Structure formats: C-alpha cells, structure tokens
Amino acid sequence: MMRRPTLHAVAARAGVSKSSVSRVINGEPTVAPSIRETVLAAVAELGYVPNGAARNLVTQRTNTIAIIVSDPPQGLVSDDPMFAMVVRAASRELERTGFQVSLVLAGSDDSRRRVEQYLAGGHVDGAILVSMDGADPLPASLSRTGLPIVSHGRLATPGLMPWVDNDNQGGATQAVQHLLDQGRRRIATISGPLDMTAAQERLAAYRDTLKDTGRRSIVALGDFTRISGAEAMRQLLDDDPQLDAVFAANDLMAIGALRTLREAGRRVPDDVAVIGFDDIEAARYTAPALTTIRSPMTDQAVRTTQLLLDLLSTGAATPVVLPTELIVRESA
C-alpha cells in the first residue's frame, strides 16, 4: 500500500513552505490568494488529507466525543429502542457541530477499566454517559478524569456531573392518576430493576399516588424487557386475580404484560387496564394500542448532547428535567 502524501509533499509540490500549506488547509485568512490557489491545486493533485493523529497530538484536541453506554450483563441496551435513539440523536447532533463519535459499550469490569484508560489517554474531548444502574462505579470513576462529561439520565450519586432526564416522578403520577380517574380499584405495577434510578422514581411515584387514596401497592419486579413484563404479569395474576389495572414502568414490559393477559383470557381494557411508559413507536401497534406516558427520548438525547456542548464551551452546565405527557390510546 502506497504511503499517503504528507504536508511536506504538498509544500514541495506547490513550492511553498509547510506553514503556508497548513494555513491554507486550516482556512486561515492571512494567506495570499495566489499561494492559496497553488496549494489547493497541489492538495487536489496529490489527494492530500491531513493526518488525524499528528493533528491531535499538536493541538491537544481530538474533535471526538465518546458515547459511553454502561450495559449491564443482562443487556438492557440490547433490544431497547432507547439505545438506538440516544446513539442516533446524539450522533446527529455531534456531527452537526463537527465532532466524531466514539462508541463505547462498557459491560464487564474489564471493559470499564478500559474506558477509563481510553478517556485518560486523551482520545476524546468529552463524553456522554448512559448509565442507568445506580450501583455502577463508572460515573464516579469517569468523573475523576476531569474530562467534560454529562449523563443521559439522572445519576444515583448527585453532583458528579450534569444530567438530563425526563420527569419520571411526574409521569408515573400521571399514569396512576389516569387509572384512578377511570375508577380502577386494584392497581398493580410492574417495576423496572430497582438499582436503576428511573425504576426507583417511577415505583415511588406509584406508591405515593396510591397511598394518597388509601390503596395498597401491588408490585412485581421486571427488568425493563418484554419477557420480564410477561413473567411479572403472570405472577401478578397469581397473587391477585382481582386486579383491574397495571402500570408497567416501561412500554416493553407493558407489551409483555399484554401478551400474558391475552393468554390468560383477560380482556384489555375491559377486565384489566394497562398503561406503559416511554411511548416507543411499538406502542401504537399493540392490540389493543397502548396507553402510555410519553417521555421525550429523542429530545432528551439531543438536550444531553447540547448540555455537553455547553459544558465544553463554557465549563458549566446544570441538570435539566423534561416534562412527560399522558397519551391515551385503547389499553387504558
């Protein structure tokens, strides 16, 4: 493979100094038009493209941002539309501002260590962290690198870094209140894994809202996947055959619950009302269509990215909470 042309080669070809070539390449205004022209011609002829590593080394910048997804072993990330949303929205946003995206999936302890090395090695200018697990050591260790980092989602430990999240508490309250307004009496919930802040907040709001009306909580645990929702629903039906409503902490689990209810011969919403959380695309295609809480996921990812950009430029940024919205369809 032929070696790619360097700045030096371009300078020789154009008959000017390397400094001048560099200035033209970087669009500096202080270059005579005649020089600019010959340089540009030489660049085109040789097919010159600046070497990234050399540039990074001297400028101490990389123009790349890491998206770090702390993926628990069970694989939250795998099939969750959230993952694609975040990656896509963030990466579009970053591209618009001239950044490259480096994606890091950190699952094992081992890979977590590598992320730290990676950030410490100066490979990126900043990072977006997606870590839902409250027990995850990554946020703390990454924050110690001193690099600008923002979190997509509130962190269990406050003060580590700025974050953007949707209003989990408000959304869950809306959901349960909607069920209450419909006259539902035995309202169960399928919670997400309790080491995730989003799951904690949604469960707490469910509990508080019911408590205010003197009703008791009926809780089954899932892990935000469809299958876990189906299983939790089965358990709920065993525990309390009389229940007439379920609030699933996300749409995926609601979809699983819908399947179990169908298999058990319960009609939705006639026998049991079901409400989810997130308003993923699939919620419009379930039978019956899923009533849910819209959490602005794409928007959240965009805001997270913007927050990072702010942090990068001003050095300061404050958390933001995005409002949710009740979307009434057929299931409740």
Add this chain to the structure above:
Amino acid sequence: MMRRPTLHAVAARAGVSKSSVSRVINGEPTVAPSIRETVLAAVAELGYVPNGAARNLVTQRTNTIAIIVSDPPQGLVSDDPMFAMVVRAASRELERTGFQVSLVLAGSDDSRRRVEQYLAGGHVDGAILVSMDGADPLPASLSRTGLPIVSHGRLATPGLMPWVDNDNQGGATQAVQHLLDQGRRRIATISGPLDMTAAQERLAAYRDTLKDTGRRSIVALGDFTRISGAEAMRQLLDDDPQLDAVFAANDLMAIGALRTLREAGRRVPDDVAVIGFDDIEAARYTAPALTTIRSPMTDQAVRTTQLLLDLLSTGAATPVVLPTELIVRESA
C-alpha cells in the same frame, strides 16, 4: 486543569530512560525486573496513561474500527432493531479483540464526504459498512481509500469489498412456500424499498416462487417501517379484497399490516395469513404471534466483524451467506 504526566515525567521519576519506560508500558520482555518494578511504581504514583495521539502517530495504527451506517434520509436506521443489533454485536466483538469503535452515521451528501476524509485521515484501521441502498455512492468511494472494509449486507456492485448477508432469496422462498402449502391462493407481498438489495432479493424470490405455480404477483411497496407496512396493507386490501395471505419483506412491516387487518376486521390467520421476515424480538409479542423467517442478525453482525478481522490480518476474505429458518407461530 493540570497537564497529564508524560513518558518523560515517568522516566525522570523512575530514574531510567524513556526507552525503558516505553518498553515496560508495552510489555516487552527484554526489561530487567528491577527496572520494571521502579517504572511500574512511578506509573502508579503519577497516574500515567500513554497519550493516544502520540502513539497513533508513531505506530501508524489507531486500534479503532469505524462502523459506518449509511442512513438514508427516511431513516431506515432510526427504529430498526437491526441497527442496535449490528452496533452492539460488532462492538462487543471488536472490544474483545482490543479495538475501539468509532460510529459514523452518514446520511447527507455532506456527511458522506466527511466519512471519506475521516477514513483517509488515518483515524481508523478498518471499517464495517452498513449500506442497504443499492444507489449509495459510499461503498464505491470508500473502497477507493484502500482501507480494509467489509460490508454488512451484500452490495449492489459486486467486487467492491467482502460482505456477509443472510440468504434473502432462500428465506423468501421458504415464506411463500409455507403460504402455498397452507393452501393460500391469493398471496400478496409488501416489498421493501427497491433500491435495497435485501428488498430486491426477497421480492424476486416471491415472484419466482409464485410464478412456478402459475399464480400472479400482488405487490405493494413499503420502506421497511411499521407505518409503511400498515399503509401498504390498506392499499392491498383496496386493490384485492379477496387476498388471503401476505408476505411482508420484514417483521416491522408485518406488524404494521397486522394493525391494518385488525382495523379492517379481518381475522389473522383465518381470513388472511401474515408472514414476516427477520424474527425480531417483537415478533413473539404481536397478537397473533408472528410467523416469520429467522435471519440471524446478531450472528451476521458477528460474522461481519470476524470477516474484517480476517481481512486485517490476512489481507483476504470472501463473502458469506447465512441460512435462514422458518419460524411458525400463529399468524400463518
């Protein structure tokens, strides 16, 4: 922000030469144990991490692989489980072998140009290309960079680079044959966008299989999204109210078709049989559960990655086709 320690600082601290520090860092065996120890101690004390840019510059390697997703404006990628699968499987696989992943979403002409610059700039050692659109100029232009690149999915232009794909033709034939075996007489199809090779191959197999039995084709066009499947189904019902089966070229469109059929009061599979393609997770949760063709998406992504690794090490690699499997559930 304090400047991070350099090799030089470690050498000074340990009282040895930079060469020795470098050797220890890189695990070279030709280092006296005593030196190794003092160096390691100094590294730990100072919290030294090698600078990536400097390393890349001198070694002419980056240890990073780009995953380039050529995302058409309509946003194939957005909500398609395929996207997450590929990114996830490839990135896990690459991490295991010590590579970083750089994710590039190339939609616009503008961003396509930037990808080329990025690759030409020596930022990565190789790339995985996900480009479904047969008219996409990216495969050709990227292949010209001379970098090792493999394609996830067969390319319209042969010979550009090695690829991995599932057996679209075989799978579609299985699907239509299954419908035929059930005694279905008017079998329609919802095709994917015809500039994508997967859609072309699936449609061609549908046509060929029907032609062999003297039946006529009934085709509606979608773009691989749920909504397009719902719309295509509506049109199909208008055009031919007598149809008794539909082969959707992917599961997402089949899910859309299911909704339209439900709204139109058609029972599935009694009135109309529906079969999809891909066997995404959601196919198990539709009502009725979706009969489909399993295309090993995760497997495909893993194989694509391995192919790239082969190419990187041996300089040669040949295309691979993965077999599909009929998964019979309730809808057909």
Add this chain to the structure above:
DNA sequence: CTGAAAGCGCTTACAG
C-alpha cells in the same frame, strides 16, 4: 503575508 524552527508525546532501530 511567509518561512525556518521548535515541539506535541510517543516508538524504534541502533550502539553499546
């Protein structure tokens, strides 16, 4: 406006 020179932080022959 232009060029010569220094330097970014590493690795790697080359002597010893």
Add this chain to the structure above:
DNA sequence: CTGAAAGCGCTTACAG
C-alpha cells in the same frame, strides 16, 4: 538489557 537520538506529521509562535 539499556539509553541517546531520530522521527512520526502536523501546528504555532517568532522573525522578517
């Protein structure tokens, strides 16, 4: 086994 020196390909003060 160890160290001094050159060099990877750029940018950026500094003179002129």
